[in-house]
Amino acid sequence: MASRPTPYLDDLNPAQREAVEAMDGPVLMLAGAGTGKTKALTTRIAHLLVMGKARPNEILSVTFTNKAAREMKERVGRLLGETVEGMPWMGTFHSICVKLLRRHAELIGASDRNEVIEGRPQLHLKSNFTILDTDDQIRLMKQLIEANGMDVKRWPARMLSGIIDNWKNRAWTPHQVPTSEASAFDGRGVELYDQYQRRLLELNAVDFGDLLLHVVTIFQQHPDVLAQYQRWFRYVLVDEYQDTNVAQYLWLRLLASGHKNICCVGDDDQSIYGWRGAEVGNILRFEKDFPGAKVVRLEQNYRSTHHILAAASGVIAGNKGRLGKTLWTESQDGEKVRLIGHWDGEEEARWIGEEIEAMQRGTRGNDRMSLDSMAILVRASHQMRSFEDRFLTIGLPYRVIGGPRFYERMEIRDAMAYFRLAVSQDDDLAFERIVNTPKRGLGDKAVQTIQKMARSNGVSLIEGARLCVESGLIKGKGGKALGELVQGLDRWHSQLLAESDTHIEVAEQILDESGYTTMWQNDKTPEAPGRLENLKELIKALENFDNLQGFLEHIALIMDNDSEDAEEKVSIMTLHAAKGLEFPAVFLPGWEDGLFPSQRSMDESGVKGLEEERRLAYVGITRAEQICTISFAANRRVYGQWQSQLPSRFIDELPEENVDVLTPPGLYGGGYGAAGMSASASPAYAMRSANTIEQRVQKADVYNSPGWKRMQNQSQKRGFAQPNESRGLTIDATATSSFTIGDRVFHQKFGYGEVMEIEGDKLAIEFDKAGSKKVVAKFIVPAEN
Numbered sequence: 001m002a003s004r005p006t007p008y009l010d011d012l013n014p015a016q017r018e019a020v021e022a023m024d025g026p027v028l029m030l031a032g033a034g035t036g037k038t039k040a041l042t043t044r045i046a047h048l049l050v051m052g053k054a055r056p057n058e059i060l061s062v063t064f065t066n067k068a069a070r071e072m073k074e075r076v077g078r079l080l081g082e083t084v085e086g087m088p089w090m091g092t093f094h095s096i097c098v099k100l101l102r103r104h105a106e107l108i109g110a111s112d113r114n115e116v117i118e119g120r121p122q123l124h125l126k127s128n129f130t131i132l133d134t135d136d137q138i139r140l141m142k143q144l145i146e147a148n149g150m151d152v153k154r155w156p157a158r159m160l161s162g163i164i165d166n167w168k169n170r171a172w173t174p175h176q177v178p179t180s181e182a183s184a185f186d187g188r189g190v191e192l193y194d195q196y197q198r199r200l201l202e203l204n205a206v207d208f209g210d211l212l213l214h215v216v217t218i219f220q221q222h223p224d225v226l227a228q229y230q231r232w233f234r235y236v237l238v239d240e241y242q243d244t245n246v247a248q249y250l251w252l253r254l255l256a257s258g259h260k261n262i263c264c265v266g267d268d269d270q271s272i273y274g275w276r277g278a279e280v281g282n283i284l285r286f287e288k289d290f291p292g293a294k295v296v297r298l299e300q301n302y303r304s305t306h307h308i309l310a311a312a313s314g315v316i317a318g319n320k321g322r323l324g325k326t327l328w329t330e331s332q333d334g335e336k337v338r339l340i341g342h343w344d345g346e347e348e349a350r351w352i353g354e355e356i357e358a359m360q361r362g363t364r365g366n367d368r369m370s371l372d373s374m375a376i377l378v379r380a381s382h383q384m385r386s387f388e389d390r391f392l393t394i395g396l397p398y399r400v401i402g403g404p405r406f407y408e409r410m411e412i413r414d415a416m417a418y419f420r421l422a423v424s425q426d427d428d429l430a431f432e433r434i435v436n437t438p439k440r441g442l443g444d445k446a447v448q449t450i451q452k453m454a455r456s457n458g459v460s461l462i463e464g465a466r467l468c469v470e471s472g473l474i475k476g477k478g479g480k481a482l483g484e485l486v487q488g489l490d491r492w493h494s495q496l497l498a499e500s501d502t503h504i505e506v507a508e509q510i511l512d513e514s515g516y517t518t519m520w521q522n523d524k525t526p527e528a529p530g531r532l533e534n535l536k537e538l539i540k541a542l543e544n545f546d547n548l549q550g551f552l553e554h555i556a557l558i559m560d561n562d563s564e565d566a567e568e569k570v571s572i573m574t575l576h577a578a579k580g581l582e583f584p585a586v587f588l589p590g591w592e593d594g595l596f597p598s599q600r601s602m603d604e605s606g607v608k609g610l611e612e613e614r615r616l617a618y619v620g621i622t623r624a625e626q627i628c629t630i631s632f633a634a635n636r637r638v639y640g641q642w643q644s645q646l647p648s649r650f651i652d653e654l655p656e657e658n659v660d661v662l663t664p665p666g667l668y669g670g671g672y673g674a675a676g677m678s679a680s681a682s683p684a685y686a687m688r689s690a691n692t693i694e695q696r697v698q699k700a701d702v703y704n705s706p707g708w709k710r711m712q713n714q715s716q717k718r719g720f721a722q723p724n725e726s727r728g729l730t731i732d733a734t735a736t737s738s739f740t741i742g743d744r745v746f747h748q749k750f751g752y753g754e755v756m757e758i759e760g761d762k763l764a765i766e767f768d769k770a771g772s773k774k775v776v777a778k779f780i781v782p783a784e785n
């Protein structure tokens, strides 16, 4: 077998080759983005097979996603020139652990209190266990907290779940939680953790964190089982090693501690899961735990052009405490990283859509590019909405990777169900969806009663519900809540018919009055703020339609629009989901302080969070092969409020010589050509179309926002043309910064007044009605006349 040809080795550089050919013993490959770590790892698998070192099912190979595992399998096949069958142990930590745990479930039990009979605890897990989702997990914890006489308002289940997940990530069973944690959850954390684990056993269930924890426990308590797998898995390989948590590391160490044939590849600069318990320290531990490990460093980047690589290196250089690496590329300078500021998020989406179409047509000065070769990487998933909407409008095929598309998300579907019912009271499916969301104490039985009533009277579910309430068939708390729901639906329906309020106002009322918004406000899951944000996004999307009906039709069409996957599509995904991937052209929108870096990371006292965000920026830029475009908006709607945004601090960290600042559309003379903008997207247009005072304040605001100014300064510094005032770029915009004492002005909240004093950007104003106030200049517009 060893005599088989190994042509694939010729495609590697000497360092990669060293890592591939050092088949036995521990190997740590520590290298920057795009240096061929994954390629080396894949080739190593092929080489082990070719050299007869292991059969496909004797290789344990951990990848970051199931998709990555599939791709790796295909690549190994290509290297060998044949399809590889039977690599069952190539997958994510979780997928591999599920398999292991199903085989040995009965070894997991409530150990200490339990008698062990015939090698297994009395109360034990069975191999057909269910895996709980977060909702189930929370519900269970809530019951336990209440059963322990604690106030769930003060001590919410979400908090407990965060604590327990964290302990599980560290591979601590209830008895292993150290005393330093004793005060957790009002001093009851450990006790509740123990009860929770016991309850899971009774239910024959595990949660996500248990998958690893249980397998580690089995390996630790049953040396015979461990020994069996140590023999079985002759080689262990791990990609994206920098994102392993302690439990995962322990698991790997246990499995590899016999033969020590373990190869880990990673990049400390790409560690982006610290918030989920990943520890970069695992990289440092490796050399200690596996003395004599061969440490391979790769420095040549094969993915990106010089400018892209230099921009990424410039940003990551801002982090302290790095292991430090040099990266170089033989590829051409290529295009500089493009930086562009926009008016607002919608314009950003419009511009990117046009850019993508131009690249696809080949009218951008590049060769024609396929949509598959382009990706938009966002920091927060709520950013996806404006892209999805825009692309649907212009008919640009896209796919959302690693998460449901905006309109398929739970909270959006719930909200839409309410809207549908307000429009049409016959929509029974919508009624079923929301009748007990938020919880109204209407269980399955109540719903069946309503259905029966509706059927026997030949009416809709709403009418059925009304009859149930009126006849007293559904009573008590549930009956009252149902009555209120029916009344609400009637009210919203007639509001829409009467057109007394706009459809947007009615939609907002629906979400408030139904208790749906409150439900998410009270929810303490990490996802809840994102869901609230998505609901705001939904309301924002309504602005493009005259009525709710038109909007719902638009969405119905979208949902039906799920075209064949073989079609070329632009990819939209979060930066986290983009790890390990590469695309010829990458768009990185929303580089604004508070969005990226996230507000949370900026609010933290230390630099830890910020450094993780910076690594995320590094991951983002290094996904690009040829074209990398970073953008930000001067104005963005956050939680329904327009906010003037500051460009991300990471933008300042991009080395000037590697960046091309594109002309912000419409602001500078001749700007449209460069950016390929249509006049309709220009700020001047937006200003003309801004018809309420409020909108004008907001729009004028953009030009006075620190963000826009910084953008101008950066352009100036880089030698761009100055704003062309004669383009009609709005008196309002420039006038706001040049008030003089005595000017008559208008403020959205305080009304008309007169400027009394000017102090920097603050004005003391004597308002006609509101008296004297100090306000920031940007919230003021000159009064007509």
Ligand code: ATP
Residues within 6 Å of the ligand: 011, 012, 013, 016, 031, 032, 033, 034, 035, 036, 037, 038, 039, 040, 267, 270, 301, 302, 303, 579, 580, 581, 582, 622
């Ligand atoms: P990341 O850190 O982003 O996961 P990586 O180090 O895993 O990156 P790969 O994805 O393996 O990098 O490789 C990046 C690109 O470089 C791929 O397109 C790969 O095919 C190519 N490549 C890797 N090694 C070589 C080589 N020796 N010669 C030519 N191309 C290579």
Ligand code: MG
Residues within 6 Å of the ligand: 037, 038, 039, 239, 580
């Ligand atoms: Mg990789």
